[in-house]
Amino acid sequence: EVLIKNGARMAKAGEFTMRAFMNGRIDLSQAESIADLIASENEASRKVALNQLKGGITNEISFLRTDLLNFVSLIELELDFAEEDVEFADRTALNQLLDKIETKLNSLIESFQYGNAIKNGTAVAIIGKPNAGKSTLLNALLKEERAIVSNIAGTTRDTIEEILHIKGHAFRLIDTAGLRETADEIEAIGVKKAKEKVENANILVYLADAATKDFSEDIEMIKSLQRDDLKLIICATKIDEVSPTQYELVENIFRKEISQDFDFITISAVENQNMQDLKDELSSYVEQLKSEESNVIITNQRHFEALGKSLDAVNKVKEAITFQISTELLAYELRNALEHLGEISGEVTNDEVLGNIFSKFCIGK
Numbered sequence: 001e002v003l004i005k006n007g008a009r010m011a012k013a014g015e016f017t018m019r020a021f022m023n024g025r026i027d028l029s030q031a032e033s034i035a036d037l038i039a040s041e042n043e044a045s046r047k048v049a050l051n052q053l054k055g056g057i058t059n060e061i062s063f064l065r066t067d068l069l070n071f072v073s074l075i076e077l078e079l080d081f082a083e084e085d086v087e088f089a090d091r092t093a094l095n096q097l098l099d100k101i102e103t104k105l106n107s108l109i110e111s112f113q114y115g116n117a118i119k120n121g122t123a124v125a126i127i128g129k130p131n132a133g134k135s136t137l138l139n140a141l142l143k144e145e146r147a148i149v150s151n152i153a154g155t156t157r158d159t160i161e162e163i164l165h166i167k168g169h170a171f172r173l174i175d176t177a178g179l180r181e182t183a184d185e186i187e188a189i190g191v192k193k194a195k196e197k198v199e200n201a202n203i204l205v206y207l208a209d210a211a212t213k214d215f216s217e218d219i220e221m222i223k224s225l226q227r228d229d230l231k232l233i234i235c236a237t238k239i240d241e242v243s244p245t246q247y248e249l250v251e252n253i254f255r256k257e258i259s260q261d262f263d264f265i266t267i268s269a270v271e272n273q274n275m276q277d278l279k280d281e282l283s284s285y286v287e288q289l290k291s292e293e294s295n296v297i298i299t300n301q302r303h304f305e306a307l308g309k310s311l312d313a314v315n316k317v318k319e320a321i322t323f324q325i326s327t328e329l330l331a332y333e334l335r336n337a338l339e340h341l342g343e344i345s346g347e348v349t350n351d352e353v354l355g356n357i358f359s360k361f362c363i364g365k
Contacts, residue, residue: 014361028346128207
């Protein structure tokens with residue numbers, strides 16, 4: 001209060017980090033990694049943010065950008081000598097460089113799915129008919145009584161979301177209302193919300209009561225929720241109440257009717273049976289997203305979009321070379337590729353982008 005009374009002021013959001021960026025001490029991707037590090041909620045996201053803070057993304061991009069800049073300079077030189085019809089830039093060598101850049105960009109772009117899972121967590125929708133054991137499973141995974149458990153069907157009316165950490169990765173577990181036709185207006189809203197959650201989920205954990213005799217409704221429900229990009233795990237629940245022969249029969253029924261590839265697990269949340277199998281299956285989903293081709297993982301939506309634009313520009317340059325388009329247009333497409341690559345590190349930026357990035361920082365960081 002004394003300092004402010006004498007003319008000092010509170011720092012704006014991200015002001016210290018922005019000063020470091022404006023004075024050339026760090027690049028833009030490093031500045032963003034500071035915000036990611038502060039916001040990280042698990043070990044995996046912390047490691048990725050630290051790697052980016054050390055210049056991971058910039059190092060990957062800078063070598064490609066430097067080589068591309070050399071070719072841009074030669075192409076620009078050709079424009080100065082257009083009347084002499086002189087070719088300074090070797091088109092074959094340029095094509096080879098573009099292939100190299102394209103491979104690297106594709107690798108970085110593909111890493112975004114894994115990076116997004118690390119940064120924002122993997123959405124896991126727990127779905128099934130009423131009393132299939134959804135809330136019991138949520139409580140067992142969290143090891144706390146988070147959801148009300150009752151023998152009365154339709155207890156869960158709204159969705160319940162909680163974070164579960166497995167092997168350093170975050171999973172957003174979503175307990176939903178039991179899926180069934182209902183005349184209850186509130187329960188019907190819950191069922192609608194449950195289906196909406198599945199549409200935005202990465203993993204669908206479908207619970208089927210192993211003691212059930214007829215699985216036709218379950219099968220129809222799974223078929224209506226299937227997507228190519230949705231991992232499906234079918235869990236036969238309450239196996240402590242039935243014999244192994246019964247849940248083997250259950251698996252055979254689902255294998256016969258569901259064409260999509262899925263994992264089948266038998267569990268008893270009450271008795272804590274095979275719960276680790278389910279956790280391992282969730283963890284393996286995230287690990288399989290990881291690309292072996294790149295040590296750098298893209299977690300930032302802005303970087304992802306800039307990489308996509310860069311890739312489009314690179315492909316247009318390759319087309320320009322293939323169809324022997326004029327040097328002026330070739331130079332234009334090369335500049336576009338350079339500009340989009342420069343957006344990641346902040347070599348090319350604007351005030352609107354900077355304002356959006358630093359406004360998300362904690363005050364004074």
